[in-house]
Each structure stands twice: as C-alpha cells, then as structure tokens.
Amino acid sequence: MSSDLAVKTREPDPLPPEKAPFFSRPSGKIFLIWLAMTVVGVLIGFYAPHHLLPTMLSVEGRAVWATVVLLTVLAAPVAAFVYGVGFYSLVAWRQRGYGQSDEPPPDGPPLRGNSGLTILWLVVSGVLVVVMLVWGLAELASENATHPNSLQVDVTGQQWLWTFSYPGAGNLETRSLVLPDNRTIVFHVTSEDVTHGFWPVELGVQVDANPNVVTTIQATTNKLGAFTVRCSQLCGLYHSFMYASGAVVTPQAFAVWLHAHGASALTASDVARVSSSS
Amino acid sequence: MTTAAAPALLEDTQLSSRAGGLYRHQNIVTGLIGGIGLGAIGWALSHQFLQGSNWGTDMVVTVTMAGWVIGLLLGIGAFNAPVLWMLGHDQTHEDELYLAGVGQGPRRYWKFCTDHKVVGVQYLIAVFTIFGVGGTLAMMIRTQLVSAHSSFLGANAYNAIVSVHGMAMIVATIIMVTGPFGNFIVPIMVGAKDMAFPRLNALSFWLLFAAVPPLLATFVLGGVDAGWTTYAPLSVQAPPAMDAFAITILTFAVSVTLSGINIIVTVLTMRAEGMTLNRLPIFTWGAVIGSALGLYAMPAFMVGMVMMITDRVSGTSFFVAAVGGSGWLWENIFWIMGHPEVYVILIPPVAAMLEVVSTFARKPIFAYKVTVGAFIAIIALSIMVWAHHMFTTGWAPDLNGPFMLTTELISIPTGIIFLCVIGTLWRGSIWTRLPMYWAYLFLWNFIIGGVTGIYLSDVPADNYFHGDMFVTAHFHYTLLGGAMIAAVAAFCYWFPKVSGRMLNERIGKVAFWMVAIGIQITYFGMFWEGFEGMPRRVAYYDPIFLHANQMATVGAYLLMAGFVVLLYAIIHSWVHGRPAPANPWHAKSLEWMVPTPVPLENFLVEPVVTADPYGYGEPEPAAPAAEPEREPVPVGSAETTAGEPV
Amino acid sequence: MSEKPGRERKPKALGIILTFVAVAIGVAVVAILFHAQTYTSPVGTQVAKSVGTVTVNGQTLQHVTLAFNTYPDASGSVDGQAIHPGGNPSWPSYGPTNQFQVPAHALVTVTMRQYDSGGSLNNPWFATVRGTVGSVARINGRLVHAVNPNNVGHTFTVRGAPGTDPGFFVNVPLPAVPGNNQSDNGQYETVIFSFVSGSQGVYGWNCEYPCGTSVAGFGGPMSAFGYMSGFLHVV
Ligand SMILES: [Cu+2]
Ligand SMILES: [Cu+2]
Secondary structure, three states: OOOOOOOOHHHHHHHHOOOHHHHHHHHHHHHHHHHHHHHHHHHHHHHHHHOOOOOEHHHHHHHHHHHHHHHHHHHHHHHHHHHHHHHHHHHHOOOOOOOOOOOOOEEOOOOOOOHHHHHHHHHHHHHHHHHHHHHHHHHHHHHOOOOOEEEEEEEEEOEEEEEEEHHHHHOEEOEEEEEEEEOOEEEEEOOOOOEEEEHHHOOOOOOOEEEOOOOHHHEEEEOEEEEEEEEOOOOOOOOOHHHEEEEOOHHHHHHHHHHHOOOOOHHHHHHHHHHHHH | OOOOOOOHHHHOOOOOOOHHHHHHHOOOHHHHHHHHHHHHHHHHHHHHHHHOOOHHHHHHHHHHHHHHHHHHHHOOOOHHHHHHHOOOOOHHHHHHHHHHHOHHHHHHHOOOOOHHHHHHHHHHHHHHHHHHHHHHHHHHHHOOOOOOOOOOOOHHHHHHHHHHHHHHHHHHHHHOOOOHHHOOOOOHHOOOOOOOOOOHHHHHHHHHHHHHHHHHHHHHHOOOOOOOOOOOOOOHHHOOHHHHHHHHHHHHHHHHHHHHHHHHHHHHHOOOOOOHHHOOOOHHHHHHHHHHHHHHHHHHHHHHHHHHHHHHHHHHOOOOHHHHHHHHHHHHHHHHHHHHHHHHHHHHHHHHHOOOOOOOOOOOOOOOOHHHHHHHHHHHHHOOHHHHHHHHOOOOOOHHHHHHHHHHHHHHHHHHHHHHHHHHHHOOEEOOOOHHHHHHHHHHHHHHHHHHHHHHHHHHHHHHHOEHHEEEEEEEEHHHHHHHHHHHHHHHHHHHHHHOOOOOOOHHHHHHHHHHHHHHHHHHHHHHHHHHHHOOOOOOHHHHHHHHHHHHHHHHHHHHHHHHHHHHHHHHHHHHOOOOOOOOOOOOHHHOOOOOOOOOOOOOOOOOOOOOOOOOOOOOOHHEEEEEOOOOOOOOHHHHHHHOOO | OOOOOOOOOOOOOOHHHHHHHHHHHHHHHHHHHHHHHOOOOOOOOOOOOOOOOEOOOOEEEEEEEEHHHHEOOOOOOEOOEOOOOOOOOOOOOEEEOOOEEEEOOOEEEEEEEEOOOOOOOOOOHHHOOOOOHHHOEEEEEEOEOOOOOOOOOEEEEEEEEEOOOOOOOOEEEOOOOOOOOOOOOOOOOOEEEEEOOOOOOEEEEEEEOOOOOOOOOHHHOOOOOOOEEEEEEEE
16 A cells, blocks of 8 residues: 555656746746736726626716726736636646546645745735725725715615605605706615615615614715616515616706606696596 | 454444344334424414414414424434433443444435444435525526516515525535535544544434425425525515424524534544644544534524524514514624625535645645634634625614725635645646546636625625625625535545445536536626626516526526536446545545445554645655554455445 | 446446436426415406597507406405415405506506405505506595595505516505404495506506505515515506
8 A cells, every 4th residue: 555655756847947038937937827817807807897887877886886997906916826827737737648547647746835925925915905995995984974965865665666755855755766966865765664775776875774774875976867776685575676767867957856746746637537538 | 353354344243133222113214204293293283272373373383393303303213312311221332333324234324323424425415405406496596587577487486496595505505515524534534433423413414304394395385585594574574484494494503513513523532643633634624614613603593593483473573673673683693694604614615625636736735734724714704794794784884894804804814725726736746537627616716706705895896786696696606616616526536435436527527517617607697787787586677687697597507407417427426336446546644545435433443643644745754644554454455345335 | 246347337227317316306396396386376367358449648549447356355256266266365365366468558447346444554655646547546436646544455556577667657545444454344445547558568566555464564465476466467
C-alpha cells in the first residue's frame, strides 16, 4: 500500500525559469486573462443595468443604477482573478491522458500556503468592503435626508389591491398613483390585512406594508413617465394580481388631476344611461 | 483475528435468536403502522373533543400530525432502549450488535439501525427522494411561468407548490452532506468505530423520515400559501396545511439538532490516536462548523414554529399585529434562523469540495488553517447579519447601516474560500475525473452567486432588488449552483466508498454538461427578470417579462433533465458499476484506507495518525495518513469483497 | 457479486428500469398531490348572453348579460348544479360558477342576488361603486353610488392580471341582508350594474368584504380559489 502512495513529484517542474519574459510565465498569462475578463466584467457592469433596468424616474432609481455599475466594476477584477487562475489551471496544468485513467497523475508541488499572499488577499478584500460600505452609507444618508416641501402620500395595501390617498388634498383616495415631478414624495405605507411589499418599480424604492404599523420611504422624482407599483411580498391567493399603475406628471398636470378627482364623478347623464340599459 | 476473514466475520456473526428482543420484529412497516395508527387515534380523539372549538381543524391537524411522528418512532423501535432503561433493564452486547444490523443483510436499511454507514445510506436515499419531489415541483412552477397568464396550475396550487418546493429544497440541502457523508464518512475520517451516539444517529434519520409526509400532506390540507418563509400574519391566516408544515419543521429541526450534536461530539471525542485538530481533514472541520451553526439556528426555528402553532390553534397573538403581536417578530425569529441556515447548508459541501480539489489537483489544501479560520469567521458573522433580509420591511431603519456592514464583512472570509480553491489549483496536477468537473462548476457558479449577493447587501440597491426574481436567481446560484453542485462533487468523490462501485463517468459527464449549461440559462433568465422588475412568487406576470421567463423555463427543463441523467448514472452504476478498489483516487485520508465495503466498526486495527491527509508531493514520512504496516487489508484485496449491494 | 472489473457486461436494463421507476414514482406522487391541490372549484364557465347592441357615450357596443349570486354557504345548488361539488360546504360562495366570459369592449350588464349577511369592510373605499357605467349600481331598484361600509355582504371587485388593460376596474359593493352571520333565511338583495369590458385578457375578480376566517377575515373562503374569487375572461 505504501508503494501505491509513493511520492511521484512531477518532473520537470513546468514553470519556466524566472528570467523568462513575464508574459510567457503562468503569472503573465493569468494577468492577460485577468485583464481581458476584467474588461468584459466592466462592460457587463455598464451594459446590464443600462439595458435591463427600467427607465428610472427618481433620484433613488438612478442611485440603484449607479450602485449596480459601481459594484460590478469593483467585483469584476476579483471574479476575473478567480476565473483566471481557475481556468488557466485547467488549460495549462491539466494532466492530459489521465482523464479516463485509474492512475493519478504525479503529485503537484507541496505548496501549503503563502502568508504574504493571504495577507494581500485579505487587505484587498478589506479595502473593497470599505469602499462598498462607504458608498452604501453615503447613498443611505442621502435617501434618508429630509426635504422641505415634500408631498405625503398614504399607501394602503390590502389583499389584493393598492389604494393611495393624498392627505394634503382632501383625502382623495385612488387606485392609481399620480405624482408630481421634481418633488420629494414621502410614502406612508400600511396594510389592512397581511404584509405586502410596496414597490413602485421605476422609483427604485420599496418598503413593506405591515398591518397596524405605518412604515415610510421617500423618493424624489426627477423624470416624467409611467411606472408600475407591484407587490413584492407574497400575500396570498392573488399576490400576482396586486399591482397598480402610476405616473410622474408635471406639477401643473398634477394640480389639475387632483382637482378633477376631488369632485364626485357621478353625473346625471351617467345615471340616465344605466337606467335605460337595465 | 485473521485479516482476510475479518470483514466476513462481523457480517456473519450468528446472533442468538433472542438478540434485539422486540426490535427483531420492528422495521419500516411497523413504523408506518405505528405512525398511521397513532395519527388516526389522534385524529379520532381530537375530532371528537376539539373539532367544535374555534380552532377545531387546526387542532385536529396538529394532533394528527404529531401522532404520526410519535407513532412512527414508537413503531420502528426508536424508544425501545429508553423504555427498557426505565424498567430497570439494559440491552446486552448482542442486542447492540443486532441494532447495528449484524446478520440482517439489506434488511437493515429498512430498520432503526445504529450503524453509521447504514444511516448514511438511508440519508442519501432520503436526500435523493426529497430532491426529486422538490425538482418536480420546480418544473411545475417553471411550466406555469412559460406564459404570462397560464392556467396550468392556478394561483392556489401555484402558491402551495412554491411553498413546498422551497421547504423541501431547504430540508434536502441542509442534510445533503452532513446527513449522508457526515454520518458515513466523518467517523471513518477521524478514525472512529461509529458515531458517538449511534442510537441518536438512527433517531435523527427517522425523525427526518417522519418530517417529510406532513410536508407533502400540505397539498391535501388546502396548501400553504405563504411561501417557505411563512411570513405572519399571512401564515396565521393560512389553511390547515400550515399546521402540518409547522410539524414538519419542528420534527426536522429536532433531527438536525440531534445529528449536529452527534457529529460534533464524535469529532471532538472519538478521534484516533494522533488525529490532532490540525490534522483533521477539512471536510471534518466543515461538518463540525456547519453542525455547530445548526445548533444555533434550529432552536430559533423550533421556538418560532411553536409560537406559530399556538397562534393558530389557541388564539395567542405573537405574530398578529391586529391583536397586539408583530409580524416583524416572526420575521426576526425566522431570519435569525434563516441566515445562519444558509451557511449550515453551504459550509459542509464547500469543505467536502475542498477535499475533492486537493485530491484531484494532487496538492495539499492551500492555506488550510486560514480556511478553517474563515469557516469559523463566517459562522461568527453569520449570526449577526439576519436583518439584511429585512432592509425593506421598515423594521429598525437605523440598523440598516450596521447590518450592511456585517453583511459586507462576511464577504472577506467567504473570499478566503476562493483563495483556498485557486491556491490549491495553482500549479496542481489537475486530474480531470468526474468529481473535479463539479468542483470547477462550483467555482464558476459561486463567483456569480457571490457577486450578485453584494448588490443585495447594499441597502439602496436592495431597495430595488428585494423581493424580486433577482433575489431568487442569486440564492439559486449560491445554494444550487454553489452548495448543491459542491455536494454533487462530494457525492461523486465518495460514491465508490459508499456503494462499492465506480460511478459511470461517461454518463456522468453528459449529466454534468446538461446541468452546467442548464444552470446558466435558467438563472441568467431569472437575473434578467429581476433587472426588469418582476416580483418573486407570482403565478401571473406582465408579458414584458415573457422572454426572460421562457429562457428560464427552457434552462430549467435542461437542468432537470441533467439531474435525471445523473440519477440514471448513479442507479446504473450502483447496480452494474465496476467494483471499486478501496482507494480509487489514491487519496490519503483515513476513509480510503479501510476496505470497501467498509466493515462494521470500520477499522480492524485502530489507526494511528502521523500526518494530515494532504501530503501530496511531500517526502515519505508525511505521506500515508495511517501507518501502512498496521493496515491489515491491502488495497487490492478489496476487489474480492467489493460489489456487495448495499 | 462475482462480476469482474471491465465494461459492464450485464444488460443495462435494470438500471434503466430502476431510474424510470424512480422518476415515474416521483412524478406520480406529485401528480396525485397536484390533483388533490386543484381545489374543487365550481365547474364550467358562464358565457355572457348577447342581447343586442347599445349606445354608450356615442359608441355602439355589443350588449351582453351575466347572472350570478352570492350565497351564505356553498352547500346549496343552482338549477340542480351544486355550487361547490366536494368543496367546503360551510363557506360563503359565489355561484353557480366563478368563471365568466365576456366579449372585449362590450357593455356587460350583471344581475346578482346577494343572499348573505355581512358587516364592516376593512377599507371603506370599497363601499363606493367604481368602474361601472355612471359609477352607479341599481340596488333593489334604487340607483346608488355607494352603500353603507358597515353593512356590506360581499363585493364584486375586478382587475386585470399584470399587463392587461389597466383602465378596466370594477368594484361593486353588495349590501348585506339583515340577520346573523351566514343565516340563509332566503332574503336577498338584488344588485344590477353595467360596465364596459376592457381589452382581451385574463381579469381576476374577488370579494373585498372580509367574509373569511382569521384576524383580517381573509382566510378560508377568501383565500381558496373559487369561493370568493374567480376569473373574468375577456375574449
Ligand atoms: Cu400584496
Ligand atoms: Cu366575500
């Protein structure tokens, strides 16, 4: 048995001598792979959010976009390094002819660790974490800052519909969410029954709607357009039907809309029509 | 004791006809009779006396399911010995041997058997079965989502299936490595004859067995419509299926706790001479560290579920805000369990995969001590990150910053795992046998899972991605693409030792490519859905998400087909495979030094360990983990006894 | 057992059969469970009756009618057809079916009888008639645009699956009959309303009065498809 396990260190060592040009050494080749994959990763970091995220209508939504780009750019070199070493090892150090063999290839070099490399690895990942953290905390602080002249909108989730009311405007209650542009909107969110997730997708924020509790989240609109409110928390049978349409409109249009919906929608001609048809 | 006759000797020991006592007549059939019987008695009594109350149906379901669990354990004989002790008797040595399965051939796999290798195989079959159910449910989910407004399942069935898919997969992944290999391999790896508590070991398996039928019964009890996270008050409002679901979790949590204690005590107290802590194989470390974390996580789940049951059957209001409770309380308890739990799932398979990487790179594990330290750092940090699942709930917004800190810190020790893998691969002699294929796939997937995880750790980005398909894709990349693929690597690695047969690598590689490509298609489809803003767990969706969903569904079918091909390779090899030598990979840890099939009590001569099992390329004294001259069975002779179906 | 290493010489049939059996058992188990899971929901779809054309807001539309009721329990039958075959007979339910089919952009006139008692809505917003022609409903012969939010039996509230016509929304509160909870005393409220259907697609309707179990009243019949929920298929 001991003969089976006799050490068969690979001879000769496949590493070229130290004075070989950098790019013909494994580290040089891995560097090139790393560089190429980092570039690919960074390109993905710019492409994916730009083409896949919906058009954001708020400052917070733009922050989501920027965060995804930044984090991808930070992560790309790390991922590229792991992939680079992993797949270089597969291409360069795979022992050909042993894939079907019951005999193992000769042993590799007994490298049990490298404290310098380990420390470097820890330092690099520590620095990346600090950068991520500082970015995240800064974003968080700006999202929580209070703004003058904000508009309060009360959001009520119930199985399985959203309703919205505008306390500043005679408690008008609607099932679609109309917001003025260039204004900080403070959503006061609650639920009539179970937990829902209030998620105006294109505003890039969300908060749960909990029964008997009011949670708040704010978003500052900065672009005109339509958006969708979805429920992001499984809430039972018709969870998937729980969405509402919304729009960011000009402040003038918002004022007009508020005024139009403040009045009763019932008119005499409507009454006449129903009576004649039934 | 002559060496050649030794394995046969223990197997063929003629026990007296009284050995085992009552236990001689107990097996899975009496277990099922006991379970169904006591369940029926529980149903009849509770139906008679409790049905009229406010919470009648919930009480009936709870009592019935609890009756099933206790009855099954009674019927299979789990409590025979404790009852004997209470009566002032004790089991004889012969009884113990009978309990360990001596002289019962394949029948012992259907019994309450204390042999850790039998329990390991029982776990293995259970894991495959649960994965089969969970996978089939996943296919139904993906089929519903192949068109935007499909009528394939309907909203009720869809929610019920989503919940059971989630819980079944969580159950299976928690035990997929510590169950089969923590039981079969760990004791041999550390040089022990069995687990520290063999009877507890059998109990933990049969608790798991008892936990699964109530989970499936949820389908006929109205379905759990609250997802596997069962957020309150939706779960308090859910149909009686939720009571069965809670019994499943209580039973399963006890099972995981017992099995965790067993693994920890075994490794701490039963190591062979010379097996110092810094010579422990890294998988043993992983199993111990994962189990230790389970001891922290599972009690929270138990307590939470007991409170959930009382809310449902007796009108307490721990989690019902309208009458003084708080849904956030449940969410906290759940994630105090839930986030550590993902590392309970992850660490054992990753550690097992490191064994694979070392063996097939023919190199020692790189930075062994740092990696063990990283595992410990992960579990230490993992108990302080739970509220990153609650960034958007509105609970404690002031803590979002601190939880973002702890969550991002955990990426530092997780990064060490990558360092360990690529350091081990560096200049290795890469031997591309099947287990190594899966290890590379782990590396590919886990990077993607990790990178997408950092978006979710960032609160402002999580404010967009939380609760949408991006999260689903992310955790499938880490738990399926990472943990489960690492577990498959470990499975392919230890299959020859467990089954006595070599796995058919040709079919296995077909399965590998189907799974590898299927994962990428499926979950890139889901990332796409997530970027576009599709919420999770919806049965009907906006047609703007149609193409991304179709991509995910096509990938999921390929993925499932790949796993069916893998299942075929496994069953085929288990039946027809080439008999395996004792040490097919020429690895150096103790489980490869014992014959295949492994005899009862594993070692014919107690091993003495002189070095860690990673002495690849190092000079002789450190090479074999066991002293060669004391090893009685030559590797070659194992082939004459190999191939006994287990 | 005596098999020697080398290419597998045994027929491979056993492995194939075992795999097949394992997969078949798995699929069968799930299929059986799935069958049990497709909760008994009322059978059949009520296709709206065409009764000619009508002019609304200067547009000529096809005019169709639907007729269905709400019952305090699902044990009864309508025209010899059980409301919920095999379902939970004690739950309140719409009947005779929960699936309706109407043409797109047509005037749909619904005639309902509401047999159930009731109480307060979780959200009084649903006490207002919304989305019908004129935002009114004819309740026991009187045109109203809202009912007392504390005396509602059920509501008929329709909205689309995601991605369907966002403008199509109907909410009609159905007043409660006097009496105790779920007393089937044969009294009913007649509710008639008309709405213009949206574009093609799957629309879901449900009841917003908490007539179910648990704290918020949305358990039981409210959460099991078919009693207080259903589909309006616009074709
Ligand atoms: Cu919701
Ligand atoms: Cu109702």
